[in-house]
Amino acid sequence: MKPILIVHGGAGDIAQSRVQGKLDGVRLAVREGYRVLQHNGSALDAVEAAVVSMEKDENFNAGYGSVLNLAGEVEMEASIMSGENLDVGAVTLIKDFLHPISIAHKVLTDSPHSLIGGxxxxxxxxxKGFPTVPQESLISENAQAALKEFLENGGEFGKTEVGIAEGGVGTVGAVAIDVNGHIAVATSTGGMTGKVVGRIGDTPQIGSGTYADDNIGGVSSTGHGESILKVCLAHSIIKLMESGVDANTATKEAVTAMTSRLKNTAGAITLSKDGDVGVYFSSKRMSWAYIKDDKLFYGIEQGEVLEENYVK
Amino acid sequence: MKPILIVHGGAGDIAQSRVQGKLDGVRLAVREGYRVLQHNGSALDAVEAAVVSMEKDENFNAGYGSVLNLAGEVEMEASIMSGENLDVGAVTLIKDFLHPISIAHKVLTDSPHSLIGGxxxxxxxxxKGFPTVPQESLISENAQAALKEFLENGGEFGKTEVGIAEGGVGTVGAVAIDVNGHIAVATSTGGMTGKVVGRIGDTPQIGSGTYADDNIGGVSSTGHGESILKVCLAHSIIKLMESGVDANTATKEAVTAMTSRLKNTAGAITLSKDGDVGVYFSSKRMSWAYIKDDKLFYGIEQGEVLEENYVK
Structure with missing residues (x-):
């Protein structure tokens, strides 16, 4: 099978000043992940590589650049799933590491458990030998500005549209199919600005932020976590595809139904097992990019699909 | 609508010596919860009352009597969901309280978040004024014996059939429909004997251990947590019912599919929005009980349905 990789850099009310950095970041991440697939690497390694690229990029709410909780700290979570055997690795309430997705991958391979926290x-x-980093090294100026603004504005949750400094919500994720037809999904986040200490969102909850099944497809979602988990957004998209709906329609239907019922916004990226692509978001913006058939497609605005040749 | 309440006391390879205590415990719990419904209480209050009854009962792996992690500690988790508006409250990695389900209910009503941990x-x-209790007060002799046996036997996970002392796995849960037709689900657990510190299972993951939607029904599941979360067991049963499958068939199909694919066992209790009941388990035993139309039905063995009149 010809490999495919798709990434997102988070859905939300992204400020104009942050658009270019996110577009550059998702194009870089999708190339990093796709390179793994081109060398016959596994879908699991490819989605990890794509997410690692965004975790170290200040432009995204994951790893370095994660938004801050009410105590002014970074508390991150990540999950990764193999569609081959449904294996899962996930971590939550993690503070001292740059790449939560790599720890999640290690949980998948080395632990009898699926999710470990705190x-x-x-x-x-x-x-497992992961190096710690100082908390300060994970905190970006943008994340500090977002928390300041959140606190000054009285801290109202329940909207993705929090923060002109774009610290409201957001997640990064990747879905891949490798040359063997195996599907993997990875999702990583710093959560939402001003969350209470200990808040766990949709990202480590399997079926909400992440789902993969070689028999159907893979989904990574982003947006208002408390809404995503109430509708099991990723699993809902998977179940629609299982019933015969194509990837893009399934993504649009499930995201639209969530926003209609719960009045918050989200987005998701989807691959079907046959390599059909789904991209949809009900938020103002969501950065995304994918490589398929030597073309790189990307965008961030509603209805926008940009294209460039992918040179190896 | 005539109210209904169903409870389970956990699926697993339950030792004969523990059968009577569990049968007594689920009958007590279902009465405690049903009493709330009879007084026109909400489904949310009813499922909390039923689970509280089992959390303080040594016969169940939740609250007092929770199984122990590798450090010999109780680390509990619980979730509760309202089918009316999909509101969720959940807690995980909680050590110092007798009734995690009541804290979860308070998260549902008082927090902008759905899941809080550690x-x-x-x-x-x-x-919120919940009283702490000493760790020791949560630890039962049975739980200590189960951890000792787990460690002596080399600590192999991946089976529900761990521990003749029945400390392997297990969860308690309740599903209710109140007089207004609202559905609620509550699930609470100590997890699995010998789990690593920080292990989070299916119970607080919405769509895995717990799901409720007034438009469809409610499900609480129990069994091997890492398998349940990989298939989003509760949400899978809900989606089958949404597609027209009756509650009992949906429960059986989803549990059977999980066991077939992942080689571990589970069980679930289900109510459809019309009050149809589903009970199924692929494990050796699962204690359950429900009250409907002034009759109390209960059982613990495969194929067993006992019955007694319910006197108010």
Missing amino acids: QGAKQFALD | QGAKQFALD
Whole structure:
């Protein structure tokens, strides 16, 4: 099978000043991930590489650049899933590492468990040799500005449209199909600006932020986490595809139904097992990019599809 | 609408010596919850009352009697969901309280978030006035024996059939429909014996351990958590019912598919919005009970349905 990789850089009311950085970042991330697939790497390694690229990029709410909780700290979460056997690795309430997605991948391969949180997740990461980084090194100026603005505005949740500094919400994610037809999905986030200490969102909840099944397809979602988890957004899209709906229609239907019922916005990226692509968001903007048949497609505005040749 | 309440006391390879205690416990719990419905209480209050009854009962792996992690500690999690508006409250990695389900209910009503874990969950509970209890007061002799046996046997996971002392896995849960036709689901657990510190299972993951939607029905599941979350068991049953499958068939189909694909066992209890009941488990035993039309039905063995009159 010809490999495909799609990434998103988060849905939300993204400020104009942040658009170019996100477009550059998703194009870089999709290339990083696709390179793995071109060298016959696994879908799991490809989605990890794409997400790692965005976790170290200040333009995204994951790893460095994660938004801050009410205590002014970064508390991150990530999940990764293999569509081959439904194996899952996920971490939550993690503070001291640059790449939560890599720890999640290690949970998938090395732990009898699927999701580990807090002090236990830190201990697992240390046992596996992941280097800690100082909390300050994860905190960007933009994230600090977003928390300041959130607090000054009285801290109203329930909208993706929080923060002109674009610190409201957002997540990064990737979905890949490798040469063997295996599907993998990875999602990583710093959560939402001003969240209480200990808040866990949709990202580590399988079926909400992440789902993969070689028999059907893969989905990574982003947006208002508390709404996404209430409708199991990723699993809802998977179930629509299982019933015969194409990837793009399934993505649009499920996101639209969530926004209609819960009045918050989200977005998702989807691949069907046959390589059909789905991209949809009910928020103002969502950055995304994919490589298929030596073409790189990307966008961030509603209805926008830009294209460039992908040179290896 | 005539109210209905169903509870389960966990699926697994339950030892004969534990059968009677569990049968007594689920009959007590279903009465406690049903009493709330009879007094025109909400489905949310009814499922909380039923689960509270099992959390304080040593016969169940939730609250007092929770199984122990590798550090010999109780680390609990619980979730509750309202089918009316899909509101969710959940907690995880909580150690110092007897009734995690009541804290989860408070998250549902009082927090902008849906799931809070670890130190943040403890702080939330303290802020809301929940009394702490000493760790030791949550630890039963049975749970200690189960951890000892787990460690002596080399600690193999991946089976529900862990521990003749029945400390392997198990969860408690309840699903209710109140007089107004609203559905609620609550699930609470101590997880699995010998889990690593920080392990989070299916119980707080919405769509895995718990799901409720007034338009369709409600499900609480139990069994091998890492398998349940990989198939989003509760949400899968809900989606089958949405497509027209009856509650009992949907429960059986989804549990059977999970066991077939992942080789671990589980069980679930289900109510459709019309009050149809589903009970199915692929494990050796699962205790369950429900009250409908002034009759109390219960059982724990495969194929067993016992019955007694329910006197108010």
